[in-house]
Amino acid sequence: MAIPVEKLKWMYETMVKIRIYEETMVSVYAEGKTPVFNIGAGPVPGEMHLAAGQEPVAAGVCAHLRPDDTVTAPHRPHHHAIAKGVDLRRMTAEIFGKETGLGKGKGGHMHLFDPAVKFSCGGIIAAGVPHAVGAALAAKMQGKDAVAVAFIGEGAANAGAFHEALNLAALWKLPVVVVIEDNRYGISVPKEASTAVASNADRGSAYGIPAVFVKDNDVLATYEAAGEAVARARRGEGPSLVEIETYRYLGHFQGDPEVYRDKGEVPALRDRDPILRLRQHLLQQGLVSEADLADLEARARAAVEDAYQFARESAYPRPEAALEDLFEPAPADVQLAQ
Amino acid sequence: MSIGTKRMLTGNKAMAEAIRQEMERDPNVFVMGEDVGVYGGIFGSTEGLFERFGPERVRDTPISETGFIGAAIGAAAEGMRPVVELMFVDFFGVCMDQIYNHMAKIHYMSGGSVKLPMVLMTAVGGGYNDAAQHSQTLYATFAHVPGLKVVAPSTPYDLKGMMISAIRDDNPVLFMFHKALQGLGWMDPLDAAIGPVPEEPYTVPLDKAKVVREGSDVTIVGIQMMTHAALAAAERLATDGVEAEVIDLRSLAPLDKTTILESVRKTHRLLVVDEDYLSYGMTAEVAAVVAEEALYDLDAPIRRLAVPDVPIPYSRPLEQFVLPNAGKVYEAAKQLVAR
Numbered sequence: 244m245a246i247p248v249e250k251l252k253w254m255y256e257t258m259v260k261i262r263i264y265e266e267t268m269v270s271v272y273a274e275g276k277t278p279v280f281n282i283g284a285g286p287v288p289g290e291m292h293l294a295a296g297q298e299p300v301a302a303g304v305c306a307h308l309r310p311d312d313t314v315t316a317p318h319r320p321h322h323h324a325i326a327k328g329v330d331l332r333r334m335t336a337e338i339f340g341k342e343t344g345l346g347k348g349k350g351g352h353m354h355l356f357d358p359a360v361k362f363s364c365g366g367i368i369a370a371g372v373p374h375a376v377g378a379a380l381a382a383k384m385q386g387k388d389a390v391a392v393a394f395i396g397e398g399a400a401n402a403g404a405f406h407e408a409l410n411l412a413a414l415w416k417l418p419v420v421v422v423i424e425d426n427r428y429g430i431s432v433p434k435e436a437s438t439a440v441a442s443n444a445d446r447g448s449a450y451g452i453p454a455v456f457v458k459d460n461d462v463l464a465t466y467e468a469a470g471e472a473v474a475r476a477r478r479g480e481g482p483s484l485v486e487i488e489t490y491r492y493l494g495h496f497q498g499d500p501e502v503y504r505d506k507g508e509v510p511a512l513r514d515r516d517p518i519l520r521l522r523q524h525l526l527q528q529g530l531v532s533e534a535d536l537a538d539l540e541a542r543a544r545a546a547v548e549d550a551y552q553f554a555r556e557s558a559y560p561r562p563e564a565a566l567e568d569l570f571e572p573a574p575a576d577v578q579l580a581q
Numbered sequence: 582m583s584i585g586t587k588r589m590l591t592g593n594k595a596m597a598e599a600i601r602q603e604m605e606r607d608p609n610v611f612v613m614g615e616d617v618g619v620y621g622g623i624f625g626s627t628e629g630l631f632e633r634f635g636p637e638r639v640r641d642t643p644i645s646e647t648g649f650i651g652a653a654i655g656a657a658a659e660g661m662r663p664v665v666e667l668m669f670v671d672f673f674g675v676c677m678d679q680i681y682n683h684m685a686k687i688h689y690m691s692g693g694s695v696k697l698p699m700v701l702m703t704a705v706g707g708g709y710n711d712a713a714q715h716s717q718t719l720y721a722t723f724a725h726v727p728g729l730k731v732v733a734p735s736t737p738y739d740l741k742g743m744m745i746s747a748i749r750d751d752n753p754v755l756f757m758f759h760k761a762l763q764g765l766g767w768m769d770p771l772d773a774a775i776g777p778v779p780e781e782p783y784t785v786p787l788d789k790a791k792v793v794r795e796g797s798d799v800t801i802v803g804i805q806m807m808t809h810a811a812l813a814a815a816e817r818l819a820t821d822g823v824e825a826e827v828i829d830l831r832s833l834a835p836l837d838k839t840t841i842l843e844s845v846r847k848t849h850r851l852l853v854v855d856e857d858y859l860s861y862g863m864t865a866e867v868a869a870v871v872a873e874e875a876l877y878d879l880d881a882p883i884r885r886l887a888v889p890d891v892p893i894p895y896s897r898p899l900e901q902f903v904l905p906n907a908g909k910v911y912e913a914a915k916q917l918v919a920r
Contacts, residue, residue, distance in 0.1 A: 313659070347692035356691035363658070363695065367682050373651020374683070380652055381659035384611065384637065391655070404678075407648030414643065568693035569728055571751035 303465030315371030369402035398429025591764025593625030614666030646676035685728035742785030796824035
């Protein structure tokens with residue numbers, strides 16, 4: 244499949260943007276947390292799960308999605324959010340806990356919601372898969388050709404919600420694609436110590452749906468596999484499962500001592516960095532020039548810098564705003580009744 | 582409306598009529614759950630809907646509560662208005678993450694940008710020897726988490742009006758209906774399970790308790806079956822010259838503190854009756870509200886009557902021993918007014 248040059252450039256720029264975003268977050272998150280690490284200190288408090296290295300999953304899948312397609316993501320959501328087109332300023336402000344954030348500072352980094360591009364994420368493993376199935380059900384009932392994509396980690400494929408949701412999606416032939424990011428570890432436990440099958444794609448047959456395993460953190464292969472799955476869903480032919488081998492350069496969360504993996508593992512992975520590989524591919528194929536790539540990189544960096552600046556300059560919410568946004572007001576006819 | 586024109590419905594038919602009328606009014610309303618289709622709901626809550634609307638909008642699900650309650654959340658976020666059934670509230674354990682962490686919190690965590698206009702209806706209550714895993718009410722378990730409206734109507738009239746309000750509300754509503762008040766042919770026939778219900782759609786607010794009997798000597802607060810127990814007790818108290826005021830709470834969250842406080846300020850005595858467990862429950866919440874805001878209006882300590890912190894037992898004498906009833910309410914109220 245020949246991938247349109249515009250798509251390739253979009254994926255490159257998106258991956259670069261994600262990488263710069265996450266690497267910037269590494270240093271911003273560390274502010275106020277040295278010499279003694281205190282998770283509640285600094286401009287970005289709380290847990291922080293970063294996705295540097297996992298860019299191909301988000302870019303290769305979201306390249307096929309429209310703003311009216313739904314994405315649900317897990318606790319490590321920045322790459323999916325960026326690739327889905329979530330407002331980067333308001334997302335960053337949310338992570339800083341500012342009133343300009345997507346959730347006015349009530350959600351934080353694991354709970355980002357941008358209904359404008361139908362993006363949500365959450366901190367409970369596998370819980371977003373049923374939500375994606377529901378979004379797909381809504382699209383089908385409303386007669387739309389929108390699809391829903393649930394991103395989960397390979398550890399989540401052992402949770403009940405994943406299996407219940409896949410059964411429902413297959414039973415009702417819903418336009419859902421479940422994308423499993425296999426980054427090898429569920430926090431510290433390697434896949435082979437938690438999962439009875441080598442590839443979660445083997446589990447597709449349990450629900451009678453197509454399933455593929457994409458090797459080696461390859462954005463082009465991911466693009467191709469996801470393209471088939473999304474197109475199938477959009478044609479009304481039902482759900483698919485795509486597992487993508489990817490790599491997590493950083494710890495499960497920032498501050499993770501990473502005692503569970505060899506010190507040489509990440510440097511070896513970085514030698515085969517997926518962004519560099521895409522860069523080389525684009526240049527070798529003569530699809531873009533160095534100057535083109537420099538432009539894309541500059542634009543990505545500018546977007547990230549702008550978002551962080553916006554977040555830093557935004558105000559914190561009034562403390563008593565904690566009491567707001569619990570409920571929508573009741574419709575007038577309900578309030579008026581006896 | 583004159584007596585002669587009053588149409589009488591059972592609780593289940595009142596609920597099903599509410600859902601039918603809302604489905605006719607709004608194409609985004611649909612029903613999903615175990616056995617809600619041809620069967621019409623194990624407790625009759627969806628009777629006749631499948632025949633009227635078919636399998637797309639009255640959707641039987643697998644036994645898969647996390648899956649379909651989660652799917653209802655996802656569909657509600659996309660503008661649908663699902664009415665989803667958790668067959669017995671006791672089954673909450675297999676799907677509590679979706680209820681507690683997602684249905685209840687997404688609106689808040691999103692800063693109000695994501696609405697979840699959905700109803701989760703569920704059957705509660707015991708008294709028919711179904712034992713510890715099929716007889717709970719668990720009112721307080723759900724009223725405890727912020728972000729859910731939790732209602733528990735006790736008459737066919739309120740079942741219909743509150744169901745319509747719940748479907749039209751833009752927030753997630755946990756709609757608890759009591760099995761004994763559904764008027765099902767295979768349970769004890771109760772007068773309270775049938776009542777007048779207007780044919781046309783109407784709404785009843787989700788945040789207002791109702792004074793169902795006025796009195797001057799003691800306030801008895803109840804909900805669902807305990808409202809009916811309190812009313813029966815109040816009739817007997819009246820023959821002793823004691824006038825009890827009975828409040829049907831109707832909604833657990835939000836709690837209508839005003840109605841409770843107004844009544845206590847009038848009667849100066851409070852008895853709270855609950856079919857849920859005693860500790861950390863609704864009775865404790867109501868008692869705390871009165872202690873905080875009307876302590877000096879009380880002429881006697883507050884009394885509570887609830888399931889005495891054991892699971893609901895199976896055997897008839899055991900179950901009847903732990904469940905509050907009209908006789909127990911009468912005795913407790915008599916003791917309270919004597920103080």
